[in-house]
Amino acid sequence: MQINEPLTQQIREHAHRLLDGGEVECVIGYEIGPRGRARPAFVYGPTEVDRLIWGADCVHNLTTYLHDKKKPRKRGEEPPRVAVVVKPCDSRTLNILLAERQIARERVVAIGVACEGVVGKDGQPAAKCSRCTDRTPVVYDVLVGEPPEIPPVEDDWSDLARIEEMSPAERLSFWLREFDRCIRCYACRQVCPGCYCTTCMFERDDGLWVDAAIDVPQKHVFHLGRALHLAGRCVECDECERVCPMDLPLSLLNRLLVREVEALYGHRAGREETLTPLVFELGPEGSPI
Amino acid sequence: MRFTTLDGLRRWLDKLAEEVDLVAPTDVDGHVLYRPVQSADAILFDYERPELSAKDFLFPATEVLLRIEQKGKDVAIEEVLPDRKQVLFGIRPCDAHGLAVIDALFLEQDPPDRYYRHHRERTVLVGMACLQMWEGCFCTSMGGGPMDTTHLDVLIRPSEGGYFLQPVTPKGVAILEGLPVEEPKGEPPSVKEYNEPVPVVPPEKWRPLFNDRIWMRHGERCLSCRICTYVCPTCRCFDVTDRVVDVQPGLTRIERIRVWDACTSPNYRRVAGGHNPRPTKPDRLRNRFYCKFCYYPEDFGPLGCVGCGRCIVACPVDVDITEVMQDVAKQT
Numbered sequence: 221m222q223i224n225e226p227l228t229q230q231i232r233e234h235a236h237r238l239l240d241g242g243e244v245e246c247v248i249g250y251e252i253g254p255r256g257r258a259r260p261a262f263v264y265g266p267t268e269v270d271r272l273i274w275g276a277d278c279v280h281n282l283t284t285y286l287h288d289k290k291k292p293r294k295r296g297e298e299p300p301r302v303a304v305v306v307k308p309c310d311s312r313t314l315n316i317l318l319a320e321r322q323i324a325r326e327r328v329v330a331i332g333v334a335c336e337g338v339v340g341k342d343g344q345p346a347a348k349c350s351r352c353t354d355r356t357p358v359v360y361d362v363l364v365g366e367p368p369e370i371p372p373v374e375d376d377w378s379d380l381a382r383i384e385e386m387s388p389a390e391r392l393s394f395w396l397r398e399f400d401r402c403i404r405c406y407a408c409r410q411v412c413p414g415c416y417c418t419t420c421m422f423e424r425d426d427g428l429w430v431d432a433a434i435d436v437p438q439k440h441v442f443h444l445g446r447a448l449h450l451a452g453r454c455v456e457c458d459e460c461e462r463v464c465p466m467d468l469p470l471s472l473l474n475r476l477l478v479r480e481v482e483a484l485y486g487h488r489a490g491r492e493e494t495l496t497p498l499v500f501e502l503g504p505e506g507s508p509i
Numbered sequence: 510m511r512f513t514t515l516d517g518l519r520r521w522l523d524k525l526a527e528e529v530d531l532v533a534p535t536d537v538d539g540h541v542l543y544r545p546v547q548s549a550d551a552i553l554f555d556y557e558r559p560e561l562s563a564k565d566f567l568f569p570a571t572e573v574l575l576r577i578e579q580k581g582k583d584v585a586i587e588e589v590l591p592d593r594k595q596v597l598f599g600i601r602p603c604d605a606h607g608l609a610v611i612d613a614l615f616l617e618q619d620p621p622d623r624y625y626r627h628h629r630e631r632t633v634l635v636g637m638a639c640l641q642m643w644e645g646c647f648c649t650s651m652g653g654g655p656m657d658t659t660h661l662d663v664l665i666r667p668s669e670g671g672y673f674l675q676p677v678t679p680k681g682v683a684i685l686e687g688l689p690v691e692e693p694k695g696e697p698p699s700v701k702e703y704n705e706p707v708p709v710v711p712p713e714k715w716r717p718l719f720n721d722r723i724w725m726r727h728g729e730r731c732l733s734c735r736i737c738t739y740v741c742p743t744c745r746c747f748d749v750t751d752r753v754v755d756v757q758p759g760l761t762r763i764e765r766i767r768v769w770d771a772c773t774s775p776n777y778r779r780v781a782g783g784h785n786p787r788p789t790k791p792d793r794l795r796n797r798f799y800c801k802f803c804y805y806p807e808d809f810g811p812l813g814c815v816g817c818g819r820c821i822v823a824c825p826v827d828v829d830i831t832e833v834m835q836d837v838a839k840q841t
Contacts (some may be wrong), residue, residue, distance in 0.1 A: 259827035260730040280826065285730070288790070401537060403561070403570070406774070407734035407825060423776060431752040432768045434570040463825035465560065465736050466540060 221258055227274040227333065230364035231305060234331050238303050240266040244329055245300040248285050250278040260285065274305075274364075279338040279346060281457040282306070283313040284413040286323050303329035307338070309348060311357030312455035312490025313413045318359075319493045322416065332360025334367045341462060347471070348458045351375045358491060377479055383472055399439040401466040408460035408470055409446060414453045421445070447473040452481040452496025455489050511685060512693035514671040519549035521688045525596055529633075532566050533598040534559050543600070552599065554667070558643045558817065562742030563597050563604040567628040568611060570739075574624060574749070575765040590627050596684065599637045603646075603817040605660035606653045607742025608634070613809040614745060624767070633684045636661040642704040645818025647831055650707040653815055655700045670694030707831045708838035709812070715803040715837065719795075723836045728791025730826045735771035737797065737820035737828070743813050746770045746777070772796050798833055 235247040249272040251261035258277035262285075263269055282304050292299045306314065314330060317323045334356050337349035353375075355367035386394060406423075409415045422430050422442045429445070430438045447454075447470070456478060460470045482488050485497040495501075513521070525531050526548050533552040535544045541559045543566065546552055576587045597604075608629075615622035616629060639646075639655035648654055658664045662681035666673040671694060676682040738744040748770040755762035770777060773794060778787045787793045801813035814830065821829050 253827040253829060254832050255821075255827070255829065257827045262726075262729045284732075288729075397538070401540065401542075403735075403739050405735040405739050405771075407732060407736050410732040410734040411825065419776070425750075431766070432748055432750050433752070433766055434768055463732070463734070463736075465740065465823045465825075467538075 221252065221256055221275050221277040223252075223273050223275045224365075227365045228272065231272050231274055231331060231333075232269045234362050234364065235263060235269040235272055235303065236266045238329060239263070239269065243301065244303045246289070247272070247303040247305075247331075248282045249305040249331070250274065250280070250282075272305075274333060276337070276339050278305075278307075279340070279462060281310045281313060281411075281413060281459045283310050283317065284411055284459070286317060286328065287413070287416050289327075290323065299324075299327055301327050301329070303331055305331045305333060306357050306360065307333050307335045308354030308357045309335075309352060309455060309457045311359045312354075313457065314359045315490045315493045316414060316453055316455060319495045329362075330357065330360040332357035332363045334363060334365035336368045336370070341467075346458065347379065348456055359493075377475070380472065380475060380479070383476070395443075396436060396440065398468050399443055400436050402439040402443070402464075402468055403466060404434045404439055404442070405465065407463040407465065408468075411459045411463045412446075412450070413457075413459075414450050414455075415446070443468070443470070443473065447477055450474060451477040452485070452487055452498045453489050454478060510693075510697070511674045511676075511688060511690045512671055513674065513688055513691055515554060517689040517691060518554070518665075518672055519552075522549040522552065522598060524687055525598075525684075528594070530591075530593050530595040531598060532563070532595065534637075543597070554599075556599075558601055558603075558639070558646070558819065560819065560823070561740055562607055562817065562819065563600045564607060564611065564742055564745075566595065566597055567608060567632060568615070568625055568745060568747075569767075570769045572624060572767045573764050574767055577751075577763040577765065579761040579763070581759060590624070591631070593631065595628070595632045596635060597632060598635045599665075600634060600661075601639060601817070602636050602655065602657040602659075602661065602664070603648045603653055603815045604742050605634050605636055606648070606651075606657065606815040607817070609660040610743040610805075610811045610813060610815060611745050613811050614805075618809070633663075633680050634661045635663040635681075635684065636665065638664055638666045638698075639700070640667065640698055641701045643818065645821035645831075646704055647707045647816035647818060649703060649816070650709055651812060651814055651816035666697045668695055668698045673697045707816070707834050709834065710802065710837050710841050712803040712806045714841040715799060718837060718840055719799075721840060723833070723840070724791045724795040727828060727833055727836075728789070728794035731773065731790040731794045731828055732826055733773055733775055733790050733793060734825075735769075735774055736823045736825070738771035738773055739769060740819040740823050742815055742817055742819075743801070744771070746772060772800065794828065798830070798837075801830075802834075802837075 238244045247263045249261050250258050251271045252273055253259050260280050260282055261271055289300055289302050318325055338346050340346035353372035430441045454474045458471045487497050531546050532543050533546050534541055534556050535551050536553055541556050542561055543559055543563050573589045576589060578585045615625040642655055658677045662678045664675045676685055747767050749767050751763055751765050754764050779785045805813035
């Protein structure tokens with residue numbers, strides 16, 4: 221893989237400073253595995269920061285690991301303070317997690333990366349990057365790199381065209397064919413920073429909606445349910461689609477809902493620290509706050 | 510050793526498809542997967558390692574065990590067992606090795622697993638040799654090999670002019686009876702390229718490493734999904750549940766199903782009262798490796814890994830079983 225040396229160096233310097241000064245317990249970044257693949261890395265000491273790298277293969281959205289850092293290590297202690305490397309798309313997740321009170325702002329140091337785009341499974345520029353207009357993260361504490369001058373491209377939703385040309389019956393058969401390949405491994409759910417229920421409703425022992433069978437009806441309900449639970453919350457990092465071993469086009473489901481929510485509420489998830497308009501908190505009088 | 514051309518092989522398979530449940534490697538929307546086929550037209554003859562193992566056809570991801578029908582006070586229970594003969598064509602030697610590993614628990618313990626035994630008895634394993642090792646493959650380190658015949662009924666070796674078929678068992682001899690045989694053209698091929706071997710540490714040397722920091726290092730990035738266990742030819746954990754499939758006035762139909770389960774999943778080890786003795790990702794990932802290299806061989810005999818490399822290629826966060834094995838070897 222291609223390593224971006226200047227950005228790698230800057231990330232290591234920030235990681236060293238944060239760990240050496242005791243500002244954070246852990247830096248979540250990227251390293252290279254023995255097979256040359258980029259992967260998430262957890263660095264706990266200043267002597268280990270040389271493991272960290274940056275390059276176009278650093279596609280993973282590392283904010284999903286913040287859920288593992290929410291609990292204190294010992295009862296009575298504060299949860300650990302951690303640093304996390306974020307691309308612009310990943311940083312939108314931080315806004316979701318902050319708005320949903322999953323993390324406290326002061327417990328996270330966001331090392332933002334000015335992003336030129338990352339590559340997808342096929343080694344080509346990732347689809348999500350072709351429509352991304354953010355050159356710097358929307359939330360960060362320190363920024364590495366210079367924002368590249370890439371002209372913004374308007375999201376024309378052209379990826380959804382192939383679905384929209386279909387009749388309802390054709391759409392159903394398209395999706396059932398896709399869901400048929402699903403192996404119900406839950407990788408899409410597990411990787412998603414927005415999927416953090418302690419017990420997933422599709423995996424309950426007493427589940428009323430789906431039973432445990434790995435068959436098309438259960439997979440159908442799971443995938444539609446998963447997408448709906450992310451309506452107005454999905455930041456389009458496309459991690460669910462990347463991790464799918466059967467290449468289900470899950471971003472199509474997500475983006476159909478993204479467009480609906482934007483059209484109805486003018487809301488695009490993660491741009492600001494706000495909750496999805498599809499959920500609201502009830503005040504004392506039972507009315508939305 | 511018998512020899513036939515691609516055309517001969519196809520004619521034989523077309524005939525088989527009429528008589529048995531035939532399963533073979535197919536192209537499913539760009540993925541190489543074993544699937545039931547109706548004729549040779551759907552079968553891939555030149556393919557890499559299929560992305561999922563063949564265990565699904567002996568230990569199905571979802572299997573109906575019992576059908577229960579309740580009418581008033583009358584309850585009728587029917588056991589569900591398919592009776593047609595099944596031929597798994599084109600499986601890789603590692604797939605057959607994986608079944609031999611599962612046999613140690615499901616067949617060789619008392620009592621054996623009734624359903625698995627039934628599938629095993631009705632199935633003939635016709636393997637296709639690998640002419641090379643694929644990305645992540647390390648079968649040669651686990652006692653197998655790209656042309657290993659040990660656990661197969663027939664091994665096929667593709668060559669330039671056709672296919673060399675070697676019956677290994679009486680079942681294999683019988684299934685080849687209808688094969689149109691020709692004069693061999695050329696010699697049977699050999700393996701072009703081997704991957705680097707991986708060190709295998711014996712079970713007793715794993716025990717002292719239970720609290721080693723390598724589990725945190727490998728497990729912390731794990732997503733706790735089920736990909737590695739579901740693509741694995743030896744992972745065999747399951748769950749059993751009942752589901753209501755039909756309710757009418759005076760009549761309820763229920764199915765008892767068995768479905769795959771995965772020790773990497775957060776819910777897997779949860780017990781009554783909600784306690785979970787493997788609460789974190791490293792706890793769970795460690796269990797997966799200990800099962801393969803320590804618990805399973807100690808309890809049932811064979812190592813729980815055949816070196817097929819599928820989990821390495823499929824893992825979205827680069828958890829690599831060979832890297833773990835090397836780290837364990839370094840510590841011992």
